[in-house]
Amino acid sequence: MRQLAKPGAPKGRSRRAVAGAKEKAVAGSFRRLCFAAVLAVTFFLYYRFSQLDDPCRGRYIHVCKLPPRFNTDMTRDACRGDGRWPAGACESIDNAGLGPPLADPADGVLTGEDGWYGTRQLALDIIFHNRMKQYECLTNHT
Known part of the structure; x- marks a missing residue:
């Protein structure tokens, strides 16, 4: 058992x-x-x-290269004075589109390095284009 x-x-x-x-x-x-x-x-x-x-990771911008007739030719023609542009158009696009600095003889608040400029309302595309050409994270890749 x-x-x-x-x-x-x-x-x-x-x-x-x-x-x-x-x-x-x-x-x-x-x-x-x-x-x-x-x-x-x-x-x-x-x-x-x-x-x-890569400090520009996620911040790259591609700016398309347009034909000169859309950018440089327009600004050059504004200074010709051939009647197609209003009077004073050349001065308004000087200084990368910002226009001439405002004169303030009284107290100098509006003048100086960080002063105000006589910018026209139609110059925004020139201002933006010049700023984008100086952007640190531009790329050639689309």
């Missing part, structure tokens, strides 16, 4: 063997966790410092 094992007794393996197997499982999962952490930190640092290489 077969003897029955006592309840709670290990079946086939000793307690020491069971504890060793648990330690190996914990050590294996800990190694995988450390590897995942190192991998995550590596990707984070790569992503973070690759963005610092």
Whole structure:
């Protein structure tokens, strides 16, 4: 007749063997966790410092090169005085479209380096075009 094992007794393996197997499982999962952490930190640092290489990332602008008849010829023709442009048009597009500085002989508030200019309402395209030509993140790629 077969003897029955006592309840709670290990079946086939000793307690020491069971504890060793648990330690190996914990050590294996800990190694995988450390590897995942190192991998995550590596990707984070790569992503973070690759963005610092390009200060214009996400800010690039492409300005199309139009034929001269739409930009430079128009400003040149305004100064000809052939009657197609109103009087004073040449002065209004001077200074990159801002016009001549305003004269303020009384107290000098409107004059100076950061003063006000006699800008015409139709010179906005010249002002914007000149500002965009000076933009630091221009690109040739469309």
